[in-house]
Amino acid sequence: MSAVQLLLVPLALWVLQASLCHGACVEVDSDTDAVVNEGFKLGCISCKMRAEVPAEATVEWSFMPKGESEFTKIYSYEDLMSDTPDERFYERLDWKGSKKTKDLQDGSIYILNVTWNDTGTYRCIFTRTLTFSSFKFHNDTTKIVHLNVVPRLTRGIASILSEVMMYVTIVGLQVWLVVEMIYCYRKISAQGEEALRESALKNGSKRQIALDSPSTLLIFTPSSIMTPSHYPIQEDKQPRGLSREQMDEK
Template sequence: MVLYAQRGERVHNTSLCHGACVEVDSDTDAVVNEGFKLGCISCKMRGEVPAEATVEWSFMPKGESEFTTIYSYKDLMSDIPDERFYERLDWNGSKKTKDLQDGSIYILNVTWNDTGTYRCIFNRTLIFTSFKFHNDTTKIVHLNVVPRLTRGIASILSEVMMYVTIVGLQVWLVVEMIYCYRKISVQGEEALRESAAEYLAIASESKENCAMVAVTE
């Protein structure tokens, strides 16, 4: 079963043998001198139809106005025509198949110059019995290179709320345990008092019976 997911948008069912494909957006913040995955997923709408696809990545640096091809993947082979990315790009998409749905690539050793806009183009051919159908899908990634990743305010608030919830649940559990203990204790004392009262009543009745027998004799 194949499942591609990072931050979900929509799900396209393919076929029972291929599972599900999820089209998602790529992350956009890369840390300098570290690796980064440029995500590009294009789900095949007709999962039962054989297909072949190629992927081409282009890059437009920040401040420029034209794209330059930096990576292509076709027939299970890759090519890096841009010397700026020699030995720094690696295929991170669908493996051992020409029917590509994940065209992601991985950037090794991100530099400040990698900031800019990346374009991923899927060129897919659906192979029907009597004809072939071609279509292109384009994905855009605006990459921002940062010195280090910072946590957003939403993430911090979520973590704080999680800890508050955990502490609140623990306090509630302690209160419930104390309440249950007191309730059981009170019920136990009432049961003891009832048992003692029954014992005294039986003893008193026995004493009266003995006195009546003595008077009769």
């Protein structure tokens, strides 16, 4: 199996596992500043601790205006049906929580056309029933939202500083990346020039050695190769022996 296939196998398994997972639930606090004559979302999230246990939940919202001491029921959501008993919020509240399920974990609602009279304290009550194999368990969770209506939304110092730091970080990372690219380019170029210089010096030294000692080189040409017929015949200068007749005469 190739290296590419070895890398693709765990990736495919991870994608398959991710497709089988459900969305996670995270409890976050609701915003508290609403702009007059605009819409505003009242957040209320209550996560179920045992995701594998079937459950059903209902949500009830109550409102206590600023300066008063009692809550009044203004909205309820149960069995996929909503109800707005308070005339002050009639046709001004919209469900923004969990959809198409009785196992509610998000009970947020949306206020249309916020008025100054909407300033006050809102209470969200989750009533959840967990169904186990042998019994049922009931649990109530309460969330409180203190709403303040303002003429226009102003950003806090923390938000402004966070945005400034984000842009500074982005610009700093880009500058650092450009500097690193230039440094790497110059380093690679210097190494390439050094390799070419060393190669040129080696070739030059070899040529110089060849020019300084030509006697060490043997050059054979066709005309310089001698065949046996070209070898010179040398005369025998040593005295030959005398024959018998010559010895008798002497």
